[in-house]
Every structure is written in C-alpha cells, then in structure tokens.
Amino acid sequence: MANNPPYKKKGTTTKLNKTTDQRNSAMERIVSMARSDNDSRAAGYREKSLRIHPHVCAKCGREFSQDNLTELTVHHKDHNHDNNPEDGSNWENLCIYCHDNEHSRYTEFLASERQTLEKEEEPEAATHNPFADLGKLLNK
Numbered sequence: 001m002a003n004n005p006p007y008k009k010k011g012t013t014t015k016l017n018k019t020t021d022q023r024n025s026a027m028e029r030i031v032s033m034a035r036s037d038n039d040s041r042a043a044g045y046r047e048k049s050l051r052i053h054p055h056v057c058a059k060c061g062r063e064f065s066q067d068n069l070t071e072l073t074v075h076h077k078d079h080n081h082d083n084n085p086e087d088g089s090n091w092e093n094l095c096i097y098c099h100d101n102e103h104s105r106y107t108e109f110l111a112s113e114r115q116t117l118e119k120e121e122e123p124e125a126a127t128h129n130p131f132a133d134l135g136k137l138l139n140k
Ligand SMILES: [Zn+2]
Pocket: 057, 058, 059, 060, 061, 062, 094, 095, 096, 097, 098, 099
C-alpha cells in the first residue's frame, strides 16, 4: 500500500465503481477505435458498407459475426476506390477469398482485353487503308 500513489487509493477502496470503470474503459476503446477509423478516410467506406449491407459474403454466402468480421472486406464493384456513393451501390461485402478471386479475375479480364485489342488493332490497321481507298474508288 505504501508504494501506491495517492490517486490509486480511490480505485481500490470503492469496489462498486470498478465495474463502471471497466465499462468506461471498454467504451473508451471503442470510441478511440471509431476515431482512428474516421482519421483514415479510406477505411470509412468499409464501416459504411458493413452498416448498409448484411454481414454475408455476396459471392459465397459465408456469414460473419463480430469475431471474424475482419475477414469480411468491402469490394468496389466498378473497381474504382474513389467511387463511394453513400447509398452503397458501388460496395459489395466479400470474404477475403472471394475478394481475392474477384480481383484476380478482373486483372485477367483486363489482361485479355488488352491482348485482344492489341491483336485486333494490328491487322485492322493493315487492312483498313486499302479498303478505305477501295471505297473511295467505288464511290467515284
Ligand atoms: Zn466469399
């Protein structure tokens, strides 16, 4: 007791206050967590989406509780992270696996799009000019 600073005496003597103290510290933790989320604007949309949409993966239907909610991520349907409409229409709650899958599919899609564009552009460029000239000749 002699080592304890005077202000600690209050907590040890009044036992009734201890539960409220614990509750208050838990509240403080939640509040500070919410504050840190607000600080980083980027994380804001996840909170909002989790509030709007059910805690279920939109792809595989896996359900989430408070315990594993960190594994439920928010996906941008148009893959544009700057597009965050308040109604949540661009957000989709996805589990980390389906989210990963969605992104690798999108990257593959982009890659194949690029490939087909490159493939098509070359022969077109080669055949277009003669055809255009032919058209001009026929119209004359
Ligand atoms: Zn999933």
